[in-house]
Amino acid sequence: MSYTGMPINDDLLVKYLVGEATPAEAEAIQNWLLADAANQQEYENFKLIWDQSQQIAGTRNVDEDAAFIRLQNRMNKEVASAPVRVRKMKPRYWVGIAASVLLVCTVAWLTISHYYDNRAIAFVKIESHDKTRVAALPDGSEVTLNSHSTLIYPERFTGTIRPVTMLGEAFFKVSPDKIKPFIIKVNGVTVRVVGTSFNVKSRGGKTQVIVETGIVNVSEKSKNINLNPGEKVLVTKKDGLQAKESIRGRLYNYYATHELVCDQTPLHELVASLNEVYGAHISIGNKAIEGLPITTVFKDQALDDVLLVIKETFKVKVEKGKKGIVLR
Template identity: 35%
Template sequence: MDKPEQPMNDDLLGKYLAGEANAAESERVRQWLGEDEVYQQEFDKFERIWETAGQVNREAPVDTDAAWLKMKSRMTATSTPASTAQAPTVPAPATPPPPFPSVETPPTDETIVRPLSGRGATPWRTYWRAAAMIALVCTLGWLAFQKYLNKPEAEVVAIQSVKTTNQKQERTLPDGTKVTLNRGSRLSFPQAFASDSREVTLSGEAFFEVTPDPARPFRIKAQGTTVQVLGTSFSVRAYDENVKVAVRTGKVEFTAKKKAVTLVKNETAAFDAAEDTIRKLPKLDVNLFSYKTGRLEFKNDRLSDVVQTLNDVYQADVQLANPGLQNCLLTVTFDDESLDHVLNVTAETLGLRVRREGSRAIFEGKGCAQ
């Protein structure tokens, strides 16, 4: 495939971040990012501004299209010595804007493609563009803060946050929903839910037992994905951008950008960030709920899969001394056992040894036939 041109159109970057770019457009952006480290750095800045503006917009709806055009006209005016630029103004809140201001193309016969940065970019134009976007975000933030200050006292809702380190924790939310938060996780939620919805933010892993309320859907925001339910029990794993959802009872909708799947009892799906897609997994792994149930079940499972499960469940560092151990098969059940006990029983069952290197545990022994 031919390499894309070095300049990159701002509109295409906006479509890519919004999840609206087609396969060809997405591939063009990815190839462009791979051409030069400078491009990736500028894109990261662009993405952070995008996300910040999106968060502000949810609190204080502003006509960001008009605001951006004001900023852009100031940039143009400043670049002409004879021109006199006026301070940008932001119009009063109107209809809710899109998540991030789109950049309109001047009415000409040809689309103008501007370099974001790096080779071929004009330094002063890059600096003015960055300054304009920062000024826009600050303006929106100020408007959001003013709106917050002017809210009636009853509308100001405090946000609570629960964080775990080496121990899991159980918490009951304001609506009665029960949450089991796994190790190394964080859950943020309002002190009181809104009258028409219930929304929380998760980083890490948690098991939810949602109190039914058809009038107020329950939503979990996790690493750019959303899980929505009315009343059910399920697990969400979101330690990084590759998010996994497993349903124990009921039904949920799992979405990421423009993609969505519906899951029912004993179904699992995973979002693959690298491929930007959601896939349903062939079967439910009951060990996904082990941090909630305390039970680990292995039925003729390969030792390589057992090790992966132990690393996930215990946030551990367990490894195999040689590839020949991957195909050893294990059938055993554990109930609320420590990692040391699980390692020792596994090694004894398979005729292996456990060697320690600090916090790392390594299975050693002869390999198993395939």
């Protein structure tokens, strides 16, 4: 089902969220949501950032009108010749739709929190849509965005930190700078590093951080934890920041490396990654084989080839049906 109605943009979505959309606009948005699962995901991401920005703003004693005026004075320049999408703040009839909702969240954190001085700062917004994208940040750090992900950062890192905001999933290679930490805000979670490589995935209300090199500090509310290479942590709305765990192999950043690296990796973890990477529906029909370890590397291989390796390694049956694939 394709959508052919009125264009759906950030301002229209905000009007819908605050209950000020006309009946025709509301109907158009509902038809847009039903037309494609990717539209539903985009809306959920959009609503998440909107809710976060409202929560952040609600915890501070801030004159929002004055903050908006200060922000307008700052957002007075475009990023010239940059190979990314740049959105510049423009006046609207209320602060809530003063710009992209993602920028509202960035304003709440960067501007209202006074991390920046009064010099004009432009914000860069990168959206990966249905493919991966690689971005070079002002400090030389490199970020690979998975599909349907968003990253926002200042055109220049001029303050005492290097702050970015993100949605979705991204792999970061952060340039070292011990006196100016790199800080990511995502889904109520703060990730703080000085120079390292790691993966951040935030979807469906869950945020997962996996460290490849260096040390990463992850905090949520009053809790925080340090992760070392080969460790991961999960943060959920229900349980908050959970205990860290060790990982076996590198299954988390296939979108960036095109490799699934298994190192005594339990079969059930590999299956979960295969379902995500290939959009498959694989299940394990025998609990006795769920934890069996596998050590190998799959690089840009067809799913049937991967399943053949699993079949031969564990001597299991691979049953294909209308509802998916079952390993027994």
